[in-house]
Amino acid sequence: GAGVSQSPRYKVAKRGQDVALRCDPISGHVSLFWYQQALGQGPEFLTYFQNEAQLDKSGLPSDRFFAERPEGSVSTLKIQRTQQEDSAVYLCASSLSAGAADTQYFGPGTRLTVL
């Protein structure tokens, strides 16, 4: 079946621009996660949704970052007034239920470059 998809795969933004990154999780998956991965590092947690509810946004680096999942399926991560330090790969993952031991399945990521 279809896995997690993300779009766009690559995004170049000028400093100060707003960007929106989309994630389509596996159909029927309850949990959705966003992670940020800097070059040569492991992914870092940003935020977590259970259906449409955003239960944890403790990893969002600043109030310029905003995520939503209004209908409990597709999610959008928005970054306002992008800065160079926002350059990274943004990974989306989904899991079937809300269990801590559930396997998370990752999308290919969006590589954001801020000039």
Add this chain to the structure above:
Amino acid sequence: GQNIDQPTEMTATEGAIVQINCTYQTSGFNGLFWYQQHAGEAPTFLSYNVLDGLEEKGRFSSFLSRSKGYSYLLLKELQMKDSASYLCAVSGDYKLSFGAGTTVTVRA
């Protein structure tokens, strides 16, 4: 807080065995995951351990010792396609905390 350590790089020969160690100190523990990530691609699930001991899955095996805060991933009969980054991740409550990854290079 979460502290997860793994070696940065390892090199091995095709057909050989490589063991990637991971040590962790975390505030909660609901299992340890290993993921494989090829450059520019999504991390893909390899294994999950929640109880002490060895889990074997084909050429890949993973071991966990909860009392020691230690895990390893064992890759046997290495193939060129195994050249990738291997990520150790601990599940605390629901989110994963990752190590920085170990880049494995397989040479002919």
